[in-house]
Amino acid sequence: MGTIWNNKHLWIPIITWLIVQTLKLIIDLVKNKKLNVKRLWGAGGMPSSHSAIMTSLDTTIALTEGLESPLFALALIMTFVVMYDATGVRRAAGKQARVLNQIIESDGKNINIQEKLIELLGHTPIEVFVGAFVGILLAIILNLLW
Secondary structure, eight states: OOOGGGOHHHHHHHHHHHHHHHHHHHHHHHHHSSOOGGGGTOSSSSSOHHHHHHHHHHHHHHHHHOTTSHHHHHHHHHHHHHHHHHHTHHHHHHHHHHHHHHHHHHHOTTOOOSSOOOOOOSOOHHHHHHHHHHHHHHHHHHHHHO
């Protein structure tokens, strides 16, 4: 019987998350020419760490349990929910935050808000696709090394 420290179904997605969040930091640094350490834990951006985590879990389950396992089916369905949420609900909430911030900045003198609303919440479809691809790729590599 193993311990939680030997559970690759847990650790491969966590390692994937760390790598993808670091990638986000690097991509943001190159794009904006300044270091924004909040990219290490923030939502949104390229690539989607949510998609990467979920597809790395799916891939690890597929490699260990098989594509026909109920566990793989459950994980894959949950991945679709997460990816849909990232491009739908969370992306729409980010767009709404951007509009509200513009209203407050332009003529919102009577609106008492302590801080700007977070605009980078969701993902574009390409950010989700790239995150999914990176998650699958990292899971294959990490499973080979495990």
